[in-house]
Amino acid sequence: MKPFSLCLCIVLIATTTIRGQDLQSPDAEQADTQVDSKTAVSVVDNELDSTAKLDDFLINSEHWGMRSFAQDVADGNYLVNLYFAETFPRISGPGQRVFSFRVNGIEFNDFDIWQEAGGSNRVHIESVPVEINSGILWVTFSTVVDFPTIKAIEIIPQKEATSPEEIIRINAGGDATEIDSTGRSWLADQGFMGGLAISGNRFFGNGGGRWGPTKSNMIFMNHDEDVNLRLDEAELPASLRFVHPRLDEDQNGVATVVEVARFDAFILGQPQGSELKEELMEDTAPSEPTIARLRKTLDAYEAEADRLDAEVVVQLSTAKQAEWSSYLFTVIAMMLAALSFGHLLTANPPRRQRWTQIDASPIATRTVIESLVLIGLLSCVDLLWTTTMSTEVHFQEMNPVGNHFLLEGASLTAFKVVSLASALALLFFLRKFKGAQLASWWTCMVCTLVTFRWIVLDSAMLS
Known part of the structure; x- marks a missing residue:
């Protein structure tokens, strides 16, 4: 870097060697003002x-x-x-x-x-x-x-x-x-x-x-x-x-x-x-003026091609960096999802108990705090993936309210941060109640499933 149009005498592919190969020779040509003497x-x-x-x-x-x-x-x-x-x-x-x-x-x-x-x-x-x-x-x-x-x-x-x-x-x-x-x-x-x-x-x-x-x-x-x-x-x-x-x-x-x-x-x-x-x-x-104009046009074409080449290099570099970043991000998300899944298996949610019942034991309180930390981390993963994928034509946010903010990255980020912070603060404040303990467990479960969904989707796109 095969109808059509072009110009001036074809420049063919040159090559030279110390003799020893038999290669077919291409085309090229020609001349100038003739002189009769030699x-x-x-x-x-x-x-x-x-x-x-x-x-x-x-x-x-x-x-x-x-x-x-x-x-x-x-x-x-x-x-x-x-x-x-x-x-x-x-x-x-x-x-x-x-x-x-x-x-x-x-x-x-x-x-x-x-x-x-x-x-x-x-x-x-x-x-x-x-x-x-x-x-x-x-x-x-x-x-x-x-x-x-x-x-x-x-x-x-x-x-x-x-x-x-x-x-x-x-x-x-x-x-x-x-x-x-x-x-x-x-x-x-x-x-x-x-x-x-x-x-x-x-x-x-x-x-x-x-x-x-x-x-x-x-x-x-x-x-x-x-x-x-x-x-x-x-x-x-x-x-x-x-x-x-x-x-x-x-x-x-x-x-x-x-x-x-x-x-x-x-x-x-x-x-x-x-x-x-x-x-x-x-x-x-x-004519000579035509050749001069043609060369000027070729130089302009070359300059434009240089500019486009520079843009392509930047795009390729950006895409390469994004590919590696996406891979690293996927690995981190897998580790968080696995950690969260293990937490859910060890922290059994309360069953058939009144939501207003209080359980202030250290184990119950620690379990709620661990769930809230994992919810925050997994929500950050979801936010980053959402903002990255929001440019896709067929992408939609599961949250119908958040879907309105997809085309506005700052608004989407603000919406998710405010809603997440409010929910975490409320659950932390009510952490001694059975209802808050059950809600934190199920919220952590949902965030884990969403993260696994992102991992599967991103892996499919990389492949």
Whole structure:
């Protein structure tokens, strides 16, 4: 956290690993302003049958099976260096791993790492100049033979003065930022880190762990890997996929209809939301203002989701505390009910005697006092349970007078406290009379039965 509507290029679940698993790769895409020129540089060391230009930590990890890679960058001109090396033992010759890729629309078809690098364990660097106009660098991949794979990506701004901090270097498959032997810093692969926002880089496609982008980077795409943002309802259940930390998904990463409908309703609830939805449903690619409005809407959706999440956390915490409190309270009530039941068995009520007859013996007086104490405790249990259950629609107070106070907790408490205190005071004052002794015994019996009723009801609700 699967008709419908959404937006922008689907961001798919990223994953990365050190190669060794064969996982199916999902979807993602696409690009930006195209540049017709491209250059390729092969780096081959004939003396070393290992990587010549990359440190071991870069060579020993990779991202594979991906559909695309995206990086947030400022608009402008960049040189993108893609580092490839064939290090998988099962690839022993040319033609065994072939894939195509595009760098912001510039196509590289039927790319064979083995052939381009001149063998295994050799580095090949593909250098591509690009112009960015949408704030995102896209590199898309498609499989021809076996899965695509990449070792590292370097993004260098092309301007008069470029500071080292402006150069973005990503260790594909790396799980931590590291410094190479030349002092260059290589950022961790976000997909491998399970979605931690390290640098804004994100691979979409197979690998290891599931991943969801940060709110400013939440993007959508459809099954055909285009960026026209069509919201064709027939397409959605089968193939419109996206990742986001709070959107419910099934095992295939398909969004629930409920969540899509929520987002659709959220868009329509925003200022000029219907116009934004109409623009997103057009067959043409979205304009820059539309993308900007969409991202603003997504941020607002995220903020609202954060608020709702916080409320849910509070509710769950409250419910958990209430569950434990109810359990503890039930145990205490059971102990009181058992104690009261034992008291009733040992204190035989007077039979066939005048109510006005006086029995001032210590045993009779103590029995009345014990009964009154138990009546008070059991009545407190009844009061607490009554106020707790008074919010239930079908709950009614047995006392017809008290039933009128159910919706007013303070009034109900005051009514029960006053009536209980008056009754206990009267019985205590008349404790030497047989009538008061009999009344206290039967009142204790009724309170015990009511407590057992509450215990049974509460146990049934907990189960």
